[in-house]
Amino acid sequence: MQSVVRLCCYYACLALSGCFSLPIDSKYQGPALRPQSVLNYYKSNSDYGNFTEHVTENNNDYKVKKALIESDYGPINLDLYLTHKPSRNIVLIFPVLKGKPLVENHFAEYFAENGIDVAIVGRNSDFMDPINADKFESVLRQNIMRDKLAIDFLEEQYAKNSFGSFGLSRGAINAAITAGADSRLKHNILVLGASDIPKILEKSDQRRIKKYLKLAAVQTKTDRNQLLNNLQKSVKSDPKYLAPYIDARHTLLVLGLFDGTVPIRYGNNLRKQLGNPKTIYLLANHYTSLAFTQTVCSLLPEKVDLLCPFPFDYIETEALSFYRNSMELQRSTPKIMAYRILSSPFEMIGRLTNYIF
Numbered sequence: 001m002q003s004v005v006r007l008c009c010y011y012a013c014l015a016l017s018g019c020f021s022l023p024i025d026s027k028y029q030g031p032a033l034r035p036q037s038v039l040n041y042y043k044s045n046s047d048y049g050n051f052t053e054h055v056t057e058n059n060n061d062y063k064v065k066k067a068l069i070e071s072d073y074g075p076i077n078l079d080l081y082l083t084h085k086p087s088r089n090i091v092l093i094f095p096v097l098k099g100k101p102l103v104e105n106h107f108a109e110y111f112a113e114n115g116i117d118v119a120i121v122g123r124n125s126d127f128m129d130p131i132n133a134d135k136f137e138s139v140l141r142q143n144i145m146r147d148k149l150a151i152d153f154l155e156e157q158y159a160k161n162s163f164g165s166f167g168l169s170r171g172a173i174n175a176a177i178t179a180g181a182d183s184r185l186k187h188n189i190l191v192l193g194a195s196d197i198p199k200i201l202e203k204s205d206q207r208r209i210k211k212y213l214k215l216a217a218v219q220t221k222t223d224r225n226q227l228l229n230n231l232q233k234s235v236k237s238d239p240k241y242l243a244p245y246i247d248a249r250h251t252l253l254v255l256g257l258f259d260g261t262v263p264i265r266y267g268n269n270l271r272k273q274l275g276n277p278k279t280i281y282l283l284a285n286h287y288t289s290l291a292f293t294q295t296v297c298s299l300l301p302e303k304v305d306l307l308c309p310f311p312f313d314y315i316e317t318e319a320l321s322f323y324r325n326s327m328e329l330q331r332s333t334p335k336i337m338a339y340r341i342l343s344s345p346f347e348m349i350g351r352l353t354n355y356i357f
Helices: 002-016 036-041 099-115 130-158 170-181 198-205 209-220 224-234 239-245 264-274 288-292 316-327 335-342 343-354
Strands: 020-022 051-058 062-070 075-084 089-094 116-120 162-168 185-191 251-256 278-282
Touching: 036 062, 051 239, 062 099, 062 130, 075 099, 075 130, 075 278, 089 099, 089 130, 089 170, 099 116, 099 162, 099 316, 116 130, 130 209, 162 170, 162 316, 170 185, 170 239, 185 316, 198 209, 198 224, 198 264, 209 224, 251 316, 264 278, 288 316, 316 335, 335 343
Parallel strands: 089 116, 089 162, 162 185, 185 251, 251 278
Antiparallel strands: 020 278, 051 062, 062 075, 075 116
16 A cells, blocks of 8 residues: 555656646736627527436436437537536536547546536537538537527526536637637636637647548548638637637636647647636646546546556646636635645746746
8 A cells, every 4th residue: 555655646746747837917907808790690599499308327426417408509418417515606518529428527527526516518520520621610600509508508497607618629629619709608627729720620640630631621622721721711610719708817728738639839829819827738748638637547446546546636636726716616625735836846947938938
């Protein structure tokens, strides 16, 4: 047992030396006012329709319900993690590309176990289907409209009036777009996100995205460059246009310094467009960033999970602390201090480097 504890401490010290944070810009004055053109573009012409719900799990901390909601923009699927104590707060989790239940379920369970209600917003495969390449903006806008109706549903059926988001990778881009279009999504955590979707597609090193561009070019009877130019002209639902309407004082951004999948350059652009919110930089790429979460450990049996030294719950703890502060939940997160002490040497170096350059 002692050897396991020593290994945990050693790994935590090693890994946490690979991250630092930058505080919110001291000159930040608040978000830009959404113009009427933006409000009109994302205004729904209809309410959500009929819905069905059923409970799939009920434990000491929370119950899980699946909701299927009809709408003119397509079906809306929600996985609700509802704590047993009534609350006006809820966090919407936006899944990674094509959805990875291991990832979103892990974070949903973590937040629910710590007293925060969660709704995982289901995603279909339209976004990266080459068949939809010539209506890319329409797909993005429909996603936003479904998100807005999901918020309407949670307001009316569950009396929620304080909304947060947690987006990872593609989900972070989604969260930034929806939060920019809808002021109700106020408390936002964007992990490994970025802005300028056409440029992300162009510069990403992910094979799946390269394959998508090749197939989409064939589908639209263009070449790769023309396809990207067409997207650059047609895409309106992009964080680069909507991020300025998000309140940086209630935003936490997490970026990977060596991210090539969602290139760090466009992550830094998102930071500027948001108004330079508090930003955590991980010494990691898109995939090794998982070493700063305990996602993999969630696969293990409970008894083994308690002894799992790799990875650990740094991002989860930062996220929990953020929501408790931003939503004014009047609960502290003691573990956060241990992580910040361990990362303090690299924190000083990172902030000094940012100040100089």
